[in-house]
Amino acid sequence: MQTELTWGDPGVPAILRAVGEQQPLVHCLTNIVVAQFTANALLAVGASPAMVENAEESGVFAGVAAAVLVNLGTLSAEREAAMHAAAASADVHGRPWVLDPVAVGALAHRTAFAENLLKLHPAVVRANPSEVMSLAGSRAAGRGVDSLAGSEEALSAATSLARQRGSVVAVSGAVDYVTDGIDVVAVPGGSPLLAQITGTGCALGALVAAFLAVESDALLAAASASAVFKMAGERAAVGEPGPGTFAVSLLDEMAALTRAASA
DSSP states (O other): OEEEOOTTSTHHHHHHHHHHHHOOEEEEEOOTTTHHHHHHHHHHTTOEEEOOOOHHHHHHHHHHSSEEEEEOSSOOHHHHHHHHHHHHHHHHHTOOEEEEOTTBTTBHHHHHHHHHHHTTOOSEEEEOHHHHHHHTTOOOOEETTEESSOTGGGHHHHHHHHHHHSSEEEEOSSSEEEESSSOEEEEOOOOGGGGSSTTHHHHHHHHHHHHHHHOSOHHHHHHHHHHHHHHHHHHHTTTOOOHHHHHHHHHHHHHHHHHHHHO
16 A cells, blocks of 8 residues: 655654654764764754764664664775674664665675675665665666666565565655555655755665654654655755755754754
8 A cells, every 4th residue: 555645744743753852862873974964964853863883882882772873885894893783783672773775786795785784674774766676686777876766666676675674665766665565655745956965865864763763663754754854855945055055954944843843
């Protein structure tokens, strides 16, 4: 069954309000290009970001955090050890964690690494269409971190991957699709400017983790995070700003939505 979810659904602000009230600690192992933007996005919605990325501490920290994000953007041997330790600890301690398999399919090593991480039961896999198609075993058109396929093209692969792995799969695009392998939630909206600044997908992955920290229904949590992000993008794009202004406005609008949800 396919349904649609937007900011106007009363359940979405309710989850955002819970994030602001509970201020969940979100352990982010993310790439060096977007770490600051990711942290600021979490702060904008009221969550508490932490970027503990050494192998000696990341597993311990994941066991006490409310949720964990593992983003494969910039890998190294040290980061891979830390990511595996964090994901394994989250799995053991029952902490929800999000896998953002950046550039899988395009690069064999990270594809194999992502497939190993999938064995540690991420609550949500959030990715672009090419990445989802690659993890599901389909041929995918991609160029590094960019997808040359649309989100609708990847929906079948997302459903298959969700069934294979028992994780919710969220595909980003002009319309985001979120599925648990049975139900599909379409999240329309946003702005083309979201694709013109770096780190928006990575920040969305962090928001999904924050929403998972306060909402046990992973399908609803991931779809609601997308709905908030899409609405913030729409509002930030008013007046046709340049990409630099848009990036700042996006954070401002996430904070404004958080205040509105708590009013």
